[in-house]
Amino acid sequence: MAKSDLTKTDNPFTNAMQQLTLAADVLRRTVTRNELPDLERNIALLRQPKRILNVTVPVSMDDGTVRIFDGYRVQYNDARGPYKGGIRYHHQVSLDEVKALSFWMAMKCAVADLPLGGGKGGIIVDPKLLTAGELERMSRGYARAIADCIGPDKDVPAPDVNTNGVIMGWMVNEYINYQKSKIPPLPKLRGTGKNKLTDREELRLRSTFTGKLIRDGGSEGREEATGLGGLFVLQTMLARLGLKGEMTAVVQGFGNVGYNMAKFLSGAGFKVIAVSDSRGAILVPGGINPELTLECKKKNGYLAGCYCSGSVCDLTKGKQITNEELLELPVDILVPAALENVLTKQNAPRVKAKVVLEMANGPTTPDADEILYKRGIPVVPDILSNSGGVTVSAFEWEQNLKGQHWTKAEVNRKLKLRMVSATGAVWDASRRHKIPMRTAAFVTALTRIFAAMK
């Protein structure tokens, strides 16, 4: 292993390659001398994406000027199926970030055993500074700019930070119009400006984007899938760890993932005693009621004072604490579900939870990972714990391709099967090789990807 690979940096792609190096070292111990050249070749191939698309998106602004936005689509690996991964709008998007995220998507899809590879996209933009019309024109322009490189069998984008089902609706509409414009018109439609696709063909093209609204061909259960998948992973992991009984939990973040996680944890009998958002955290020792807390937060605009337990919100039932304090509470389960790099070498020695379930992407720094491992605190890694989202995205793609619409019960049943099986595979790899679960998740993913690269 090259020493430079082990240097810890803030560059996400360097960190991703460090994770690859650690897993590759484990895999080298499992192969024969004859198999080694193939393994080395595959590891070398995974050290860079297969394709990087750089796009410029001109947008007519409301004031009559034209602004050019820079964007990317990185197609990392498609050995197991079409590239899959979200599109991020953020002013700090960089090529290295998109490369890292696309690598992690390849790993996540392989851990969940989905017939998909890994990709990711992004535009350097602060979407909050755009009007609704500018946002739509930019999204449609980006979809057109990447249209030749995506498709049901090529690359299937989805929402990520600051993108959502509405934006996916604009993009899929633009993509379908673009594809129609390339079909030679049928004789009877010549001169009408219309090119025909059958409903089935159009639904197939819709599968190019997932995370769509139901009315645009989206799947039941997608919004809750990441949280529900996280619960299935946690329950499976706790059984393997031999931990049972009534347990307490805290959740950092109260957005899509954090709220749903808190809701499913409470529903499954965990006592969620603290949650937080960017403005701070609340501690409710009796256990929060997530639904009432969300209603209260929507009404007030913040969590402080939303001490909702049982069927009431009452100022005497809780108190405000900081986000830092939340991470160090003495609980059974700590769920970071907001941002990256929140568990660091500074606070990892003070974490008192028995298990960390990473629902955000990259919440634990490599230093903190080492500290928690040495302290015997299992960290269930993001590429396993939050893979429920992409799993239901894959179900959406499959439903569109087959012209089907599954019920929520069916989606959740299939989700559970995938999550239980993925958790078992990671757990077994961790025990077999005596390695942390993060490296075990990479080993599991790489083994599957390399088998497909043969």
Ligand code: NAD
């Ligand atoms: P979101 O924007 O809906 O919610 C983010 C939450 O984090 C908000 O409540 C916000 O107030 C809170 N937050 C922001 N800064 C914070 C801080 N400093 N301290 C505490 N809380 C803070 O986003 P989301 O979709 O819930 O995603 C959360 C994380 O999960 C991200 O890392 C994302 O990449 C990851 N993830 C999301 C999905 C999904 O399906 N949405 C799937 C996989 C992974």
